[in-house]
Amino acid sequence: MRLRINPLLAKEFHQRMRTARAPIVITSYLCGMSILTFFLLYENVQGQLYLVQPTKSQQVFVLLSLLQMTVVAFLAPAFAAGSVSGERERKTLAVLLTTPVSPIGILLGKVLSSSALLVLLVVVTLPVYSLVFLFGGAVPQEVVSVLAFQLLTIVVISTICVLFSTIALRSTWSTVFSYGTVGLMMVVFGALGYGLKGLYEQNPIDLFTLSWSHFFYALNPLYVEAALEGAVSAEPSIWVTFVEFYAVAIVILLVPSLWRLRPQWFSWLPFWSRSTEKQYQ
Amino acid sequence: MILTQNLCKRYGRMAAVQDMNLSIAPGTVFGLVGENGAGKTTALSMLATLSTPTSGRAYIQGFEVTREPRAVRRCIGYMPDAFGVYDDLTVMEYLRFFADCYRVDRRLVKARADDLLERVRLADKRDTYVNALSRGMQQRLEIARCLMHDPAVLILDEPSSGLDPKSRLEMRTVLHGLRDMGKTVLISTHILNELAEVADEVGILRRGELVAVAAVQVMVQHSSAYRTIRIDGRFAPGELERVLAADRHVVDVHAADAGWNVLYAGTLAQQADLLTTLVQHGMAITQFSEQPTDIEQLFLRLSAIQEGM
Missing domain, CATH: 3.40.50.300 (P-loop containing nucleotide triphosphate hydrolases)
Known part of the structure; x- marks a missing residue:
């Protein structure tokens, strides 16, 4: 049997990549990152006796990767938040649901297509990161793990946004929920972790507060990335908590999403009634 | 199938x-x-x-x-x-x-x-x-x-x-x-x-x-055999219904928008005769016109036919 690419993914690639917008976005982003990297490296070596300063170079690497994480995290909803609700608003969803493409296939195609450009943005910055190698401070494994974590975060955020887009019915609400979630991940969880850590430092015997602080830190992509880079002290398995938490969140959001797309799948539930079934297409 | x-x-x-x-x-x-x-x-x-x-x-x-x-x-x-x-x-x-x-x-x-x-x-x-x-x-x-x-x-x-x-x-x-x-x-x-x-x-x-x-x-x-006639005017209460009931081509009569819609199964000549009869009975007719057929009326016609069989 011939392997076939998800039709939605192929279609959206086609639609997105043939316009001038995609190369312009990628080129602009790459230029911006390159200029910033050059500036930071130049600042580091200026007035110094030695060109190679691993500690400062490490700081450049951390700063760049955190900046990139912030940018892609806040860009992800722009691509994903209107994916399914947009189909509904364009009135193309009903037809799609009468094809053999399953609701899971539709969601998968939407997640992959909406995260594709962001993945490309991250991948094209690899040569920029490699500049940091020239000055020492970061080892290839570190760069690979940071990159892998960034890709994972893109997929996680895109998935959550696509699911909100399925649940919320309207793109406006979906965008609100998506940016709210990104704000929660990037700002609120970090602030909670920081606040609880502060409380623990005032009362060092309160280990309960410390464990919650670690938990909230583990949900913050910036903190986990910094931990992978060794910029903050954290357990090496901090990313596992991140993966577990968001996997559970995605599974929880997946249920109402599938309900929206194919309510018939829930006919086995005792409270499900055919007379209250609505069409959300 | x-x-x-x-x-x-x-x-x-x-x-x-x-x-x-x-x-x-x-x-x-x-x-x-x-x-x-x-x-x-x-x-x-x-x-x-x-x-x-x-x-x-x-x-x-x-x-x-x-x-x-x-x-x-x-x-x-x-x-x-x-x-x-x-x-x-x-x-x-x-x-x-x-x-x-x-x-x-x-x-x-x-x-x-x-x-x-x-x-x-x-x-x-x-x-x-x-x-x-x-x-x-x-x-x-x-x-x-x-x-x-x-x-x-x-x-x-x-x-x-x-x-x-x-x-x-x-x-x-x-x-x-x-x-x-x-x-x-x-x-x-x-x-x-x-x-x-x-x-x-x-x-x-x-x-x-x-x-x-x-x-x-x-x-x-069926659709072409029956037509809807709109009748508006001034009549004594019940008089129009009485005259229409006497015409065997009238299938159904119902009031709508201060007038009457009549389902008629006769020819154009018989339709003209009906108008003459109404005028002869002293009714002041302001509208006597054929209306486009809609699905509801077609349904009524079919029901009437089925009931008559």
Whole structure:
């Protein structure tokens, strides 16, 4: 049997990549990152006796990767938040649901297509990161793990946004929920972790507060990335908590999403009634 | 082949479709006629596996829609009433996308798309962006899209709605072509005359109930044998009804908008006689005119005929 690419993914690639917008976005982003990297490296070596300063170079690497994480995290909803609700608003969803493409296939195609450009943005910055190698401070494994974590975060955020887009019915609400979630991940969880850590430092015997602080830190992509880079002290398995938490969140959001797309799948539930079934297409 | 057995769809207390029993033989073009809100779209969406029947069964090509929805989806082409298109694809890309959704053999896609575009008269638009097509062209493209995986059954919900007369005519030609392809087609519409040249059979849906099924020619004959006359004027109470009751060609009389709608089965000459009679009885007639036939009236006529038999 011939392997076939998800039709939605192929279609959206086609639609997105043939316009001038995609190369312009990628080129602009790459230029911006390159200029910033050059500036930071130049600042580091200026007035110094030695060109190679691993500690400062490490700081450049951390700063760049955190900046990139912030940018892609806040860009992800722009691509994903209107994916399914947009189909509904364009009135193309009903037809799609009468094809053999399953609701899971539709969601998968939407997640992959909406995260594709962001993945490309991250991948094209690899040569920029490699500049940091020239000055020492970061080892290839570190760069690979940071990159892998960034890709994972893109997929996680895109998935959550696509699911909100399925649940919320309207793109406006979906965008609100998506940016709210990104704000929660990037700002609120970090602030909670920081606040609880502060409380623990005032009362060092309160280990309960410390464990919650670690938990909230583990949900913050910036903190986990910094931990992978060794910029903050954290357990090496901090990313596992991140993966577990968001996997559970995605599974929880997946249920109402599938309900929206194919309510018939829930006919086995005792409270499900055919007379209250609505069409959300 | 489409078969429904006591098909029902309820939304709370409201019955959108009630006990629909329908049997459409392979290769038949069946028109489902009804006013807006009669339950046409609900019935079609159940057959297209988009909603679940509250009770009853529906089979398409022998597959039950709730138990074997995947198999049903493979053998139907569904065009919804309100549909959208992917604007930023060309016509060919649009068809190719849906062919991929149905996993049509890639070697067949181009030839099939070319053939279908020829049939729907869009062969010269294959590289045109979908958003550059007129509404009528987009609706014909939807028909081609429905046929891309060569389904045995087509379910078309108001395929001519929102079209200008020229586009309606073109759509009628396209629908006519479907009959030649040997497809089983279920078309919903609220305009009976639209089906006269296209459909083999017609079913009338009224408040969710399938009240009549007949060959399209029989329906059209009934439709033309009866006419609705609008009478306005000043009459003594009960006088008009008394005079009308005496005319054996009057089938039904009902008050509407400060006047009367009369269902009349006579000829034009007999109609003129009726007007004379009314005037002779001293009635001040301000309007005596024939009104366009609507589905509700057709239903009343058929009911009257059935009751008289």
